[in-house]
Amino acid sequence: MLQQYFIELGEGYGDIYELMELMETNQHRIHRTFIFSSNIKGGQAISLAVAFQSARNSNFMPIYICREGITQTGESKPKRRLLFEEASLACGQEPIYIGLKHSTEFADTKLFYQYITGILRLNHLVPPLQ
Numbered sequence: 001m002l003q004q005y006f007i008e009l010g011e012g013y014g015d016i017y018e019l020m021e022l023m024e025t026n027q028h029r030i031h032r033t034f035i036f037s038s039n040i041k042g043g044q045a046i047s048l049a050v051a052f053q054s055a056r057n058s059n060f061m062p063i064y065i066c067r068e069g070i071t072q073t074g075e076s077k078p079k080r081r082l083l084f085e086e087a088s089l090a091c092g093q094e095p096i097y098i099g100l101k102h103s104t105e106f107a108d109t110k111l112f113y114q115y116i117t118g119i120l121r122l123n124h125l126v127p128p129l130q
Helices: 015-025 080-092 109-122
Strands: 003-010 029-041 043-052 060-070 096-099
Touching: 003 015, 003 109, 015 043, 015 060, 015 080, 029 060, 029 080, 043 109, 060 080
Parallel strands: 003 060, 029 096
Antiparallel strands: 029 043, 043 060
């Protein structure tokens, strides 16, 4: 059974560079890239994520994420978001933008990640449970 798991790298300050390095070194395994956004006071909290194909014959699909550490106010995109978009395009992926509830609306981050997984599966952005 193929399972998707979120692996949180951090909130997206220096962690974005680690995420981009993972993208570059595993370019052949990238399934999709995502920009998640949730409304907060004064703007949006941005999360950046990359889903990778399973390694070899495993049933594990990792989704690396930098959760809600980037704040966007207005139409001007923050530099870290622009860097991620450029890295995604360089890897042949157009980042998919999805609006979400903020993680603080959930009692636990596990529930938050189940919520995102459900949205991704319903929209056929990651494979269903098999």
